[in-house]
Amino acid sequence: xxxxxxxxxxxxxxxxxxxxxxxxxxxxxxxxxxxxxxxxxxxxxxxxxxxxxxxxxxxxxxxxxxxxxxxxxxxxxxxxxxxxxxxxxxxxxxxxxxxxxxxxxxxxxxxxxxxxxxxxxxxxxxxxxxxxxxxxxxxxxxxxxxxxxxxxxxxxxxxxxxxxxxxxxxxxxxxxxxxxxxxxxxxxxxxxxxxxxxxxxxxxxxxxxxxxxxxxxxxxxxxxxxxxxxxxxxxxxxxxxxxxxxxxxxxxxxxxxxxxxxxxxxxxxxxxxxxxxxxxxxxxxxxxxxxxxxxxxxxxxxxxxxxxxxxxxxxxxxxxxxxxxxxxxxxxxxxxxxxxxxxxxxxxxxxxxxxxxxxxxxxxxxxxxxxxxxxxxxxxxxxxxxxxxxxxxxxxxxxxxxxxxxxxxxxxxxxxxxxxxxxxxxxxxxxxxxxxxxxxxxxxxxxxxxxxxxxxxxxxxxxxxxxxxxxxxxxxxxxxxxxxxxxxxxx
Amino acid sequence: xxxxxxxxxxxxxxxxxxxxxxxxxxxxxxxxxxxxxxxxxxxxxxxxxxxxxxxxxxxxxxxxxxxxxxxxxxxxxxxxxxxxxxxxxxxxxxxxxxxxxxxxxxxxxxxxxxxxxxxxxxxxxxxxxxxxxxxxxxxxxxxxxxxxxxxxxxxxxxxxxxxxxxxxxxxxxxxxxxxxxxxxxxxxxxxxxxxxxxxxxxxxxxxxxxxxxxxxxxxxxxxxxxxxxxxxxxxxxxxxxxxxxxxxxxxxxxxxxxxxxxxxxxxxxxxxxxxxxxxxxxxxxxxxxxxxxxxxxxxxxxxxxxxxxxxxxxxxxxxxxxxxxxxxxxxxxxxxxxxxxxxxxxxxx
Numbered sequence: 001x002x003x004x005x006x007x008x009x010x011x012x013x014x015x016x017x018x019x020x021x022x023x024x025x026x027x028x029x030x031x032x033x034x035x036x037x038x039x040x041x042x043x044x045x046x047x048x049x050x051x052x053x054x055x056x057x058x059x060x061x062x063x064x065x066x067x068x069x070x071x072x073x074x075x076x077x078x079x080x081x082x083x084x085x086x087x088x089x090x091x092x093x094x095x096x097x098x099x100x101x102x103x104x105x106x107x108x109x110x111x112x113x114x115x116x117x118x119x120x121x122x123x124x125x126x127x128x129x130x131x132x133x134x135x136x137x138x139x140x141x142x143x144x145x146x147x148x149x150x151x152x153x154x155x156x157x158x159x160x161x162x163x164x165x166x167x168x169x170x171x172x173x174x175x176x177x178x179x180x181x182x183x184x185x186x187x188x189x190x191x192x193x194x195x196x197x198x199x200x201x202x203x204x205x206x207x208x209x210x211x212x213x214x215x216x217x218x219x220x221x222x223x224x225x226x227x228x229x230x231x232x233x234x235x236x237x238x239x240x241x242x243x244x245x246x247x248x249x250x251x252x253x254x255x256x257x258x259x260x261x262x263x264x265x266x267x268x269x270x271x272x273x274x275x276x277x278x279x280x281x282x283x284x285x286x287x288x289x290x291x292x293x294x295x296x297x298x299x300x301x302x303x304x305x306x307x308x309x310x311x312x313x314x315x316x317x318x319x320x321x322x323x324x325x326x327x328x329x330x331x332x333x334x335x336x337x338x339x340x341x342x343x344x345x346x347x348x349x350x351x352x353x354x355x356x357x358x359x360x361x362x363x364x365x366x367x368x369x370x371x372x373x374x375x376x377x378x379x380x381x382x383x384x385x386x387x388x389x390x391x392x393x394x395x396x397x398x399x400x401x402x403x404x405x406x407x408x409x410x411x412x413x414x415x416x417x418x419x420x421x422x423x424x425x426x427x428x429x430x431x432x433x434x435x436x437x438x439x440x441x442x443x444x445x446x447x448x449x450x451x452x453x454x455x456x457x458x459x460x461x462x463x464x465x466x467x468x469x470x471x472x473x474x475x476x477x478x479x480x481x482x483x484x485x486x487x488x489x490x491x
Numbered sequence: 492x493x494x495x496x497x498x499x500x501x502x503x504x505x506x507x508x509x510x511x512x513x514x515x516x517x518x519x520x521x522x523x524x525x526x527x528x529x530x531x532x533x534x535x536x537x538x539x540x541x542x543x544x545x546x547x548x549x550x551x552x553x554x555x556x557x558x559x560x561x562x563x564x565x566x567x568x569x570x571x572x573x574x575x576x577x578x579x580x581x582x583x584x585x586x587x588x589x590x591x592x593x594x595x596x597x598x599x600x601x602x603x604x605x606x607x608x609x610x611x612x613x614x615x616x617x618x619x620x621x622x623x624x625x626x627x628x629x630x631x632x633x634x635x636x637x638x639x640x641x642x643x644x645x646x647x648x649x650x651x652x653x654x655x656x657x658x659x660x661x662x663x664x665x666x667x668x669x670x671x672x673x674x675x676x677x678x679x680x681x682x683x684x685x686x687x688x689x690x691x692x693x694x695x696x697x698x699x700x701x702x703x704x705x706x707x708x709x710x711x712x713x714x715x716x717x718x719x720x721x722x723x724x725x726x727x728x729x730x731x732x733x734x735x736x737x738x739x740x741x742x743x744x745x746x747x748x749x750x751x752x753x754x755x756x757x758x759x760x761x762x763x764x765x766x767x768x769x770x771x772x773x774x775x776x777x778x779x780x781x782x783x784x785x786x787x788x789x790x791x792x793x794x795x796x797x798x799x800x801x802x803x804x805x806x807x808x809x810x811x812x813x814x815x816x817x818x819x820x821x822x823x824x825x826x827x828x829x830x831x832x833x834x835x836x837x838x839x840x
Contacts, residue, residue: 101750101752103751103752104750104751104752104771105751105769106750147634148634150632154632158605158609159632159634161609162605162609169814171814171817175814177813177814177817178813179813179814181748181795181796181797182749182750182795183748183749183750183753183771183794183795183796183797184597184601184606184748184770184771184772185595185597185606185645185746185748185772185797186748186797186813187797187807187810187811187812187813187837187838188812188813188814188815188818188836188837188838189642189645189646189650189818189821190595190608190641190642190644190645191642191813191814191817191818193608193638193641193642193644194637194638194641194642197634197637197638198637214688214689216689217688217689237552240552240554241551241552243575243662243663243665244662245554245661245662282688282689282706282710283688283689283706283710283713283714284713285707285709285710285712285713286706286707286709286710286713288709289707289709289710290707342628342630342631342632342633343630344550344553344629344630345552345553345554345631346550346552346553371632374630374631374632375630375631375632376632409629409630410628410630411628411629411630411632411633411634411635412633412635413633413634413635414630414632414633414634415632415634416634417634418634418635418636422635426635426636429628429635430625430626430635430636431625433622433623433624434624434625434626434636435636436622437618437622437624437626437639437824437825438626438636438637438639440820440821440824440825441637441639441642441821441824442637443820443824444817444820444821444824445814445817447820456636456637457636463824
């Protein structure tokens with residue numbers, strides 16, 4: 001049985017009284033992340049160092065507590081929402097940059113460091129950290145690692161996994177494993193590749209070694225307005241078909257453009273049905289040629305307006321428009337549900353039209369802002385929770401959108417993760433054998449099953465071969481946790 | 492030795508299931524070009540994958556190709572070339588896609604193209620006991636579930652048989668050029684790396700620095716000018732790719748992987764090598780797998796790296812494997828009967 005009091009005393013002794021919270025307000029605050037799911041926390045602890053993280057995990061092991069890691073709490077899928085009396089380990093005090101070594105193109109950082117702060121620290125070195133989720137001002141590197149975060153520039157540069165060389169991972173028994181290496185390859189299976197994107201379910205990252213990328217010498221950013229969504233999407237396809245892979249290729253529909261413009265005043269064309277934000281980067285002459293090819297593709301598809309950023313300030317303004325989309329939609333309605341699905345790029349338009357149809361049927365306002373180059377859609381459902389019946393309609397629309405994307409050959413999530421919110425959809429894309437194999441991977445890291453349980457995999461998924469070896473108490477622990485999920489917490 | 496050449500995924504499932512039931516040890520082979528990598532191991536049976544060589548789906552607009560794992564690299568190159576694209580992994584024409592992934596081959600162009608592991612987005616793996624497991628998604632991005640394909644990439648056939656993969660592909664560059672400077676050595680390599688924007692490869696050897704450039708024609712010209720400014724006299728190698736480990740002469744070739752700044756310390760005293768500047772891979776040629784290899788590995792261990800042999804005898808070396816218990820549990824889950832190339836992998840797995 002979990003012993004919260006004993007765990008609190010031990011942690012206060014090890015980390016100091018100020019590092020442990022157990023008052024009702026704190027427990028309520030840390031009972032959810034940026035998803036719509038609310039859970040409940042047992043204890044909240046703020047480690048200040050890698051040793052502290054080990055102490056947290058050991059205390060949790062001794063006192064039979066589940067462990068839920070949390071960075072900035074900006075996760076959208078509920079991976080940091082605790083269930084039952086879990087110990088929430090918040091990394092927000094671990095924000096140091098431990099080392100920057102440009103000669104090795106790497107930096108070691110603590111998990112709580114904000115993504116953007118690393119970028120700022122690298123200014124002037126000629127190198128940068130490429131992954132740029134829209135939340136980068138407040139989301140932590142540890143959280144980015146946990147969700148394998150994306151961002152506009154992942155089209156050309158790859159998602160977080162491509163930018164993580166090594167991780168120090170505290171496993172459920174309190175041992176620390178360095179997965180990956182500072183060098184390009186490591187001995188053993190690519191555990192690093194599994195830890196990235198595992199949503200805190202295999203261990204806690206206490207330090208991350210990230211890959212630095214040379215800053216492109218030249219950048220051009222263009223904003224294009226189109227009279228129809230179809231023309232905009234066709235431009236995306238034409239750019240790719242022309243053998244050009246821009247650094248970023250972002251599409252926004254009229255609803256979101258109008259909201260953003262009223263908020264950010266970035267000069268977006270509010271009369272266009274859809275806009276495309278395109279960035280090409282690299283060597284000056286290549287960038288020139290690429291920008292020309294992009295413009296040609298747009299003209300062939302009846303582009304209405306093209307605006308190119310003439311200065312660094314103007315570029316920043318254009319990006320502000322894109323990256324403040326989620327702040328801007330508060331003007332539409334007080335609550336929103338943000339989706340994250342990936343579809344084959346060639347099916348973008350049909351899926352987008354399908355999304356509009358679903359939301360029209362359910363009477364839900366939907367706007368779209370997404371990574372068009374990746375086929376990564378982010379329909380934003382806006383609503384007011386106080387409207388009677390609206391939650392049911394949002395829930396129904398969401399499920400239909402997921403099914404629509406899966407039926408189009410897509411994936412459940414491109415960059416936000418599965419967490420609690422989508423785990424029951426996993427059987428839509430994976431067979432029982434697939435899920436059992438994934439459960440094996442998870443239990444190979446964490447035989448105790450206490451690391452962020454009930455996330456990612458649906459309830460039935462078990463690693464058969466390990467089920468035999470697991471003790472009876474483990475099995476009953478899982479059953480208890482199943483009963484602990486609060487009813488009606490979805491959305 | 493028994494040889495099985497399955498003609499379908501189902502036959503792979505049957506072969507591995509029955510091998511597991513009988514305790515028949517199995518080595519999975521593709522084009523037999525990479526079999527030297529790994530520790531020596533004894534098997535009773537070979538499972539040759541090269542009949543599984545169909546294209547399952549390829550639409551250039553998706554920038555993904557889904558193929559069966561036994562497809563030869565040369566065939567894949569031709570098919571993608573017709574779509575104006577390539578899989579940016581440099582391997583021999585006769586190698587198979589699955590084999591190249593199973594050994595996580597490092598390409599000379601890794602500086603710009605990234606590691607092979609980041610190109611594999613979906614995989615179907617048949618485990619040692621004959622379960623078919625799919626992971627990832629047929630989209631360029633996906634974070635749904637645990638990435639079993641990451642574990643199988645570089646697993647040397649010890650977790651299962653890769654039967655199908657979806658790989659990210661990219662447009663062929665409009666222009667390509669490989670050039671060679673007249674001065675060699677790591678310092679010369681570093682000079683070129685610092686001076687040339689975004690090269691695909693800067694490969695230092697004791698005699699020269701080879702530079703691979705690709706992109707728009709005007710871009711390649713701009714880069715060429717930068718190489719000339721940094722290195723003086725250069726020779727342009729027409730119609731030639733940049734050489735990989737095959738260009739190293741030794742009968743034994745070790746693939747060193749260290750943080751890039753450690754290359755000097757590791758290559759001290761060696762005479763036959765090719766080093767990927769900015770990456771930290773060096774292919775080192777040795778006369779045999781004796782004391783010279785041991786000495787190289789001692790320096791590499793000091794630098795925190797690894798040096799598996801990829802040509803000739805010598806195995807993977809004895810670098811420590813982190814979280815060995817996790818590895819053992821993974822192996823037990825995916826190959827419960829322990830029939831897949833027992834002992835070939837790191838940590839005696």
